[in-house]
Amino acid sequence: MRRGYSFYAQLGLTVLLCLFIVVPIVMSALAGVTVNIFKGVSSGLTLRWIFEVWDLYAQSILLSLWLAVACLVVTTLAGVPLAYVLVRRPNRLTRMFEEILTLPVAIPGLALALALLITYGGFGSFRSSWVFILIGHVLFTLPFMVRSVAAVMSAMDMKTLEEGAASLGAGFWHRFLHVIVPNAMPGILAGALMVVTLSIGEFNLTWMLHTPLTKTLPVGLADSYASMRLEIGSAYTLIFFVLIMPLLIAMQMLARPGKKRHTASQLAEDE
Template identity: 35%
Template sequence: MAIGRGFTWFAVLLCLAPMPLLLVVATTANWPLGFWAGGFTLGWLREGWATVHPYALFSLRLALTVLAIDLAVGLPAAWLIARHAFPGRQALLALINVPLAVPGIAIALALILAYPLARASGLLLIAGQVVYTLPFLVATLAPALAQPALIEREAVARTLGASAMQRLLYITLPAIRSALLAALILVFTLSMGEFNVSFFLFTPLNKTLPIELYSAYITNRVEVAAAITLIFLAFVVPAAIAIERLGGSKIGQA
């Protein structure tokens, strides 16, 4: 236990150590000269927000769109996989999980080759993120929907005259609430931070926040890039914490 705790704290410190340094760089007037050289400033954060806020808002709208599509497709798919044994069930499950094993560049190039005219409209960007995030939603919801106790309660409600909609609203959804919220936040976080697929599908009018973050590190001063990174983390970290609070263990088991 002591050794395990030691390695755990080492991993935590290793992951969190860059955060204070990012804050220092983003608030230093002239970072190449050292820590807070030239004084403390919030100018880089203001400049970073002015640079990326259109892309941050676009990424937010994109994530919500992907979230709605994933829910509309993934909830019925998870229900079907969890509740019914039918020919081709394993093939369907494998097909849903294929994007997890395929590099993002391959998914993006396949979409571009198959639907070249849809790229300019931004539809390919939405499709690419749906393909990438949908397996996570299905994998999180299917075990929750397959719980024997839940199936038994639904059967009892059906014998008492509850309709399908009543069973869904008053029994199923409350029982899988934590898993559902965790799945939705997971999809939102993945969409906000997705880079590999988006890098090949974005257009100048449909650029996501991670793409602009990459551009900042290539073209801007390191202080601006650090400021933009902090802004990006402000969107993603709270969602990651919420996942852990609402159902991180369920996602890990899935």
């Protein structure tokens, strides 16, 4: 097939657009490993800034990872049963609850944080602990977990599966843990990645809630941009990037449809 003028025009435009997005990322990453950004790459490459970031902000980075894990544990423990109830018992009450649950996504993080501060800010030790930020993160990420799990659950005819398990003698918990949860796993995994990614990257809510001792990774990043050399901010970005990229790729792979395609041909030959 001969490719015409329009093919090359489209290809050109696509490449330009990609460059437009990718070049700043590369520049930023490069800045993080350049000795002196004002002199350019010719000044040489170094890992010094990365170590410096680690020295300055290790606390923030580790806190963020810890928060993400804690947030994941809470949203999974709360979100999976919640999704189950929403799908299994659809009535006015549960639908209303679902709407309320989604509100924190629609409300600006700053407003949500302000509400938390006004209400609980007075409890000194609670206010200054990481749990305070965790609550903000859970409020913000829970709807993503619930939605993701509920989508898978409503596609799998839970009622009949449970009836089948019950006819074989399985009580509620056995059914829930051995039939419902394993079959909802794709939704739980997708939700989990979403929660971790969102929690690590969450800035505006966290920025309001943090104290000097509970700085998270993105808050530290803003701090470094504002008060440190550009190379340090860039190196920080690089670390952030390395942390978040694998999660995003994993999320994409999970979301990719047609994992079971190959079985269709097997079916045909069996019948």
